[in-house]
Amino acid sequence: MFVKLVAVVLVLAPCLAMEGSGMIGGLTDADMDDTKVQKALQFAIDEHKKASNDMWISHVTRxxxxxxxxxxxxxxxxxxxxxRTSCRKGEREGTCHICWNPNIAQLRVCTLTVWTRSWLGKMEVMEDTCL
Known part of the structure; x- marks a missing residue:
């Protein structure tokens, strides 16, 4: 009897341990205060600006x-x-203002996906739905 109980506990233990922590390899909420997350977002924004054919610089508002x-x-x-901001590509970005006129601003909701491999020193934008 005792052996059967131990066997059941050993089989169920990994399942119980994973229950509160989410699926291994699954998506989890990222901490925007984490410097690695901030660097990844800034990298995605910078790459978006380089790849965009728009003559106006875009800014993330939220x-x-x-x-x-x-x-x-x-x-x-x-x-x-x-x-969009009031700055054209190539202008100094520190003086850019957000255009609140909806015809000019062209508010867009975008998905930016970044893949980082820190041991290689690589970051890569995998998806940018606003291009």
Whole structure:
């Protein structure tokens, strides 16, 4: 009887341990106060600005959600609101103002996905739905 009880406990222990922690490799909420998360978001924004054909610089006005997933490295998935600013590409960005005129601002909700592999010193934008 005791052997059967121990066998059941050994079989169920991994399931019980995972129950409160979410699925291994699954998406979890990212902490926006974490410097790694902030660096990944800034990298995605910078890459968006480089790749965009728009002559106006876009600015993130709000992070709607930030998720992370352990893969062969770390994947960050950001859902953000972006609007145009008063600056054209190539101008100094410190003086840019957000255009609140909806016709000019063109508010967009974008998904930016970044894959980081810190041991290689690599970051890569995997998805940018606003391009």
């Amino acid at each position: 992070v709607i959600s930030a998720k992370e997933q352990v893969v062969g490295g770390m994947k960050y998935i950001f859902t953000v609101e972006m609007v």
